Amino acid sequence: MEEAIEGSLSNAFGDFVLDEEGVDFTWADDLTILVANDDLSEILVQIGGFSDFGAGVKYGWPTGQAGAAGTLGGGDVPIVPIDVSGYALWIGNGYAQGGLGIWSGEIQLSGISAIPVPGTLAVFGLAFPLARRRRA
Numbered sequence: 001m002e003e004a005i006e007g008s009l010s011n012a013f014g015d016f017v018l019d020e021e022g023v024d025f026t027w028a029d030d031l032t033i034l035v036a037n038d039d040l041s042e043i044l045v046q047i048g049g050f051s052d053f054g055a056g057v058k059y060g061w062p063t064g065q066a067g068a069a070g071t072l073g074g075g076d077v078p079i080v081p082i083d084v085s086g087y088a089l090w091i092g093n094g095y096a097q098g099g100l101g102i103w104s105g106e107i108q109l110s111g112i113s114a115i116p117v118p119g120t121l122a123v124f125g126l127a128f129p130l131a132r133r134r135r136a
Contacts, residue, residue, distance in 0.1 A: 014074025049094015
């Protein structure tokens with residue numbers, strides 16, 4: 001496991017921007033945080049992203065529904081408190097059919113703390129063989 005976390009996740013706050021135009025319909029709100037085990041076989045929480053990766057609970061960002069460079073994303077996401085102890089944080093593009101997305105900014109997660117272990121915050125690159133669908 002890359003970075004174990006402890007505690008009860010109770011809120012997420014994002015303040016980020018899509019720095020360059022999103023490739024293949026990647027939008028600012030596709031920046032995604034997953035709380036999952038080390039091999040992604042159990043995804044407890046998903047915050048952000050168009051694609052549903054099968055998390056027990058999924059939350060969306062209140063802003064960022066565009067793919068133009070400079071689109072602001074994030075906002076306040078109240079979460080029904082959930083114990084995430086022993087899981088890891090994964091961050092990446094949550095639109096499985098999308099392309100490259102480059103974001104900058106910050107995300108604050110309330111109620112949890114990281115337990116340092118060898119390694120770094122994992123980055124996920126999930127690709128699924130799904131039919132390509134254009135966003136409306």
